[in-house]
Amino acid sequence: MKILVAGASGVIGRLLIPMLVQKGHEVVGLIRNPEHxxxxxxxxxxxxxxxxxxxxxxxxxxxxxxxxxxxxxxTSLQAMDPSANARIRVEGTRNLVDASLAAGVRRMIAQSITMTYAPGEGPATEDCPLDFEAPEPQLTSVNGVHALETTAAEMLEHVILRYGVLYGEGTWYDSNGLFAEQARLGNLPATDGVTSFVHTEDAAFAAVLALEWPTGTYNIVDSDPAAGTEWVPVYAKALNAPEPMAIPGSVRGERGALNAKALRYGWSPRFASWREGFAQTLH
Known part of the structure; x- marks a missing residue:
């Protein structure tokens, strides 16, 4: 199968392309910078x-x-600017879908996120609504995700992968990433907000499997959604960082998500829990 990967030099793209090649696909990476x-x-x-x-x-x-x-x-995550990432989800997706349709492409697999679900009881399933009543800057992210998903759905076949919080090489949660630095400085509090993580390798593997999945939306998260009071101390300990401060409360987007649908279609993550993932990948 001939596959074009947009975002080929990104955190997921770098892992995904060798997986696709190993499966025998003809892979073309779309890049902006020729250095890649x-x-x-x-x-x-x-x-x-x-x-x-x-x-x-x-x-x-x-x-x-x-x-x-x-x-x-x-994605456009380097500057931690929600508006820049929303722009690529809105305008970049629009251009990519239009160009794909014009070229006769039948299927698109698109990266989305789980952190834009509306507040509710327990972790979210794919049927839960997005949080269109969120305040800014969260609303910018919600609207960007909505635009990405509805635009990608114009493709005859489309799979939306709603990734959880990514950890692994090159992410903000890597041992030399932004949040690791905050943890070492004692500036990463343990709150009541719930996070669903997914390792980058598991996220990339889901994109490979999605080549055969039915059209639809899938949460790509591990099986252990957890409050910050659970995961932040474990994360800090893995980094030899100080014990985090506990601060009650949570913010919009900290609900977590469930992965039962992806599991039913054969996704089996290497790290079923961030507990194993942190222990094996952080040092």
């Missing part, structure tokens, strides 16, 4: 260069590449 071309070649993939905000060029690239499937792993 060599790593794609080394992984057994080819590459095309385009900016998703340049519609004309993107249409040309998709027409020339003519993939059967487009995997949308585009």
């Amino acid at each position: 071309a060599e790593s794609l070649k080394n992984a057994g993939a080819s590459f095309v260069q385009a900016d998703v905000y340049d519609r004309k060029n993107l249409f040309s690239v998709l027409a020339e590449t003519s993939p059967e499937v487009v995997i949308h792993q585009l």
Whole structure:
């Protein structure tokens, strides 16, 4: 199968492309920075260069590449700017879907998130509504996710992967990431807010399986949603950071999610819980 991966140089893309190649697929990585071309070649993939905000060029690239499937792993997280990430979800997805449809692409797999569910009792399933009553800046993220998902749903076949909080190499929760630094400084409090984590390798593996999944939305999270009062002390201990301060309360988006649907379709994460994942990947 010929597959184009948009966001090929990102945290998930870097893991996903070798997995797809190993399965025998012809993989093309869409990159903006040519510096990433060599790593794609080394992984057994080819590459095309385009900016998703340049519609004309993107249409040309998709027409020339003519993939059967487009995997949308585009994010803009470096500056921790919700508006930048919302823009790529809104405008970038719009351009990518339009170019894919024009090129005759049948299926799209798109990266979304679980942190935009409306408040409710217990962790969320895929049927729970998004939080359109959230205050800013959370509402910007909710609207970006909604735009991404509804736009991707214009594809004849579409799979929406709602990832939990990512940890692993290159993430904010990596041993040299932003939140690890905050933990070491004693600035990462343990609150009542519930988080569902997923390791980057498990997230990428879900995208591989999604090539065969029915159209729909899937929570891609581990099986252990946990309050900050549970996971933050374990995270801090794994980093040899000080014991975190406990602060009651939570914020919007801290509900957690359930993964039963993805499990039914054959997803079996390497780390069923962040407890194992932190212990084996943080040092």
